[in-house]
Amino acid sequence: MEILILVVVAVVIGGLIYVYHNRQKIDTNQDGKIDVQEVKAAAKVVKQEVKAATAKTTSKVRSAVAKKTKK
Numbered sequence: 001m002e003i004l005i006l007v008v009v010a011v012v013i014g015g016l017i018y019v020y021h022n023r024q025k026i027d028t029n030q031d032g033k034i035d036v037q038e039v040k041a042a043a044k045v046v047k048q049e050v051k052a053a054t055a056k057t058t059s060k061v062r063s064a065v066a067k068k069t070k071k
Contacts, residue, residue, distance in 0.1 A: 029038070
């Protein structure tokens with residue numbers, strides 16, 4: 001149970017850090033406010049980036065496993 005709480009806290013802190021560092025990227029119309037439409041657009045971009053990173057990592061892991069199993 002404690003691990004679950006720590007994971008939730010880490011995700012929240014990570015999200016806040018991401019928003020703080022990428023405030024200019026998320027606020028697309030530069031009005032100083034982040035509204036729902038901007039968050040949805042930013043979520044789509046992040047989703048695409050995560051898919052690309054996952055595919056890259058998966059291919060690296062598969063090649064590493066293939067090398068280890070050949071030995």
